[in-house]
Amino acid sequence: MSFANPAAGSLFWFARHEFNLSWRDFMRMMSAGKSGREKAIVAFIVFAVLVVHVIAYLFLAPAIRDGLTIDKTLFATVSGSLLLTFSLMMSQAMELVTRVFYSRSDLDLILSSPVSARRIFAVRIAAISVATSALSLLIFGSAINVLVIFESIWWLAAFPVLVACGAFATALSLLMTILMFETIGAKRTRLVAQIVAAVVGAGFIIGIQLAAIASLGSISRIEFFTSDMVSQSVPEIESWVWIPARAALGEINSLIIVVAGAFAILGGTILAFAGSFGERVIVAAGISQTKSDVKASKASFTSRSHGAVLRQKEWKLLLRDHWLISQTLMQILYLIPPAFMLWQGFGSAGALSVVAVPVLVMAAGQLAGGLAWLAISGEDAPQLVQTAPIAKGAIIRAKIEAVLGAIIIVVAPILFLIAFFDLKLAAIAAGGIALATVSATMIQLWFRSQAKRSSFRRRQTSSKVATLAEAFSSILWAGSTGLVAAGLWILAPLTALLALGTLWIARSFRPEQEI
Amino acid sequence: MQELALEVKNLSKTFDRPAVNNLSFSVNSGEFYALLGPNGAGKTTSLRMVAGLMQADKGDIHVFGENAVTNPVGVKQMMAWVPDEPMIYDRLTPLEYLEFVAGLWGVETEEAKRNAAELLEWLALNPHAHERCEGFSKGMRQKVALAGALVHDPRLIILDEPLTGLDAGSARLVKDVLLARVERGCSVIMTTHILEVAERMAERIGVISKGRLIAEGSLDSLRNQAGQENTTLEEIFLGLVEEDNEEQAVAA
DSSP states (O other): OOSOOTTTTSHHHHHHHHHHHHHHHHHHHHHTTOSSOHHHHHHHHHHHHHHHHHHHHHHHHHHHHHOOOOSHHHHHHHHHHHHHHHHHHHHHHHHHHHHHHHOOTTHHHHHTSSSOHHHHHHHHHHHHHHHHHHHHHHHHHHHHHHHHHHTOGGGGGHHHHHHHHHHHHHHHHHHHHHHHHHHHOHHHHHHHHHHHHHHHHHHHHHHHHHHHHHHHSOOOHHHHHTSHHHHHHSOOTTOGGGHHHHHHTTOHHHHHHHHHHHHHHHHHHHHHHHHHHHHHHHHHHHGGGOOOOOOOOOOOOOOOOHHHHHHHHHHHHHHHOHHHHHHHHGGGGGGHHHHHHHHHHTSOHHHIIIIIHHHHHHHHHHHHHHHHHHHHTTOSOHHHHHTSSSOHHHHHHHHHHHHHHHHHHHHHHHHHHHHHHOHHHHHHHHHHHHHHHHHHHHHHHHTOOOOOGGGGGGGGGTOHHHHHHHHHHHHHHHHHHHHHHTTOTTTHHHHHHHHHHHHHHHHHTOOOOOO | OOOEEEEEEEEEEESSSEEEEEEEEEEETTOEEEEEOOTTSSHHHHHHHHTTSSOOSEEEEEETTEETTTOHHHHHHHEEEEOSSOOOOTTSOHHHHHHHHHHHTTOOHHHHHHHHHHHHHHTTOGGGTTSOSTTOOHHHHHHHHHHHHHTTOOSEEEEESTTTTOOHHHHHHHHHHHHHHHHTTOEEEEEOSOHHHHHHHOSEEEEEETTEEEEEEOHHHHHHHHTOSSOOHHHHHHHHHHHHHHHHHHHO
């Protein structure tokens, strides 16, 4: 390693530093901190790439078989997909911009050094743009590749269009965050920006699903975009509205406009705001030093059971952390479409059992995973609880009860609504929710590792096995519940067995816990 | 014969290499005992095993005659653990924190209220009793953690580097509170790198190196062991550790 680097402090030097850190973060995330796993990581990535390409082919095969015609329907579908991608990018970019503002990590070191803060923030904004585009390229790249191979090579243009969307989303997110910073202040911006990010990310998908349910009685986005209703209401084929879609389909002039326009906006934003970013970061750093209002806090010291003491502590901490509440409850946003379907169907048992009940079970499982992580791994004083004169089993039971209690509060209104239509179905849904909740909590117990509560968003990076097991068990319990609800009693035990198998595999992979 | 507050016999723990190696020592009831050693000597590992935060590979731990392995809950009821990094909740106020800890240890309502009020006053936390702990300085956080450790009136207090990072005023307050507890009959075992504190406060001092107890006794008896009279604990400590390192090197 050379310390005498003449380029130190330059844009390139910062970019290389950032790339090194990101690469090591990525490798750590993929290898779960264990060395010598490079070959396994490469094999996993190759396998994952193949799988997503097969899925993309199966999804697009009917359209490719019939042949794509350039018309308003195709433009509407491509534009809708781009808007969907853009909303996800906006959400991710806002989350990343907020993280740059509020996470301290190495900023104290950098801001106290004599190098220009403008350069590091210019690089970090550019890095956000790259990260934002990369995720969407990973998600949608397989579909584009399938279209390039089986449809037309011109679909390659969709790649630069996605990158341009990432650049534009980053610029827009930065502008929105700075606007919030200036209008509502540093303290509120953190919470509001996170909520806006989640609402923007989920909003478009949910909006389309709601429109599809309302007009077509289906939850499918593709059915919505290709419907007569949409093709009749969108502008004519010559309209400027279709420029991004034309660019994605390989029309050169549109491609130049989209790519050059997006990067000009991002470049302008960096030039205008990178310099003042440091000042805002310093303001944001000050909010952790501000003290809460002095109000007489209630502390009755009433004698209660250990379980009650632990449960109350968990709920109190959660209720006092608005940011955590917003992060946890974001998953409930995805319950809106099935709830709407429930309202639309108004007692149609078929729709309820096929869509609403499994989605409810899956959402409860995911929500339980998040809450269990907070209660178990996000325990701020683990040694205090461990050294208390309480049996280990009693501590674990109290934590599970705290999670179950929170889940009950969230899902109870929807269960009551279902019970109003069909009591048996509500009982089945409640059973599925209980199974998914307990499974997610057990997985978090097996894979617990001490972490700060503020790392909630990045909890998935701690263990890939836990993340996958949590997702699979929620999906499989959702499937089992859906099958039971639909009366397919023969198939339900099969998915239930798969869910139990997932738990067994996760348990056998659990790391050794000291205590 | 004086009752033993803590009795550690042949305690061992190995990670990549032995961290604690056949360690034996005891703390008398009502005694202030300081455990000294260089970085990586096994002080924290030993105390974590005593506090029930880590399982020993072998050895016995008894607290006031109770076996820590067979009766962990009973032993924990009598102990308090104060680590170097205060374990408190940012979103609770000091008063709420004390209520939570009192609940965990099952302290009766009236006793808990009385203890909490007394501790908040002693530790000069009263003006901040209703503020959330977020934004508190290291000294304030350590004082809240110490109040939590004392609110259930433990018979044995285990402290791991409790004075690290504290300003002179906070450190003085913590030391005064600990000495007052010892006067009331409480036993204290503490690790520290601040040898002056051990010299002034501890009745007996144990020195460990490479997981083994290499010397133990009052300051005077340590001076005798080291064959140096009118010398500081720092010089005795450095001499003992250096001597042990040389012996280990020869043995290897």
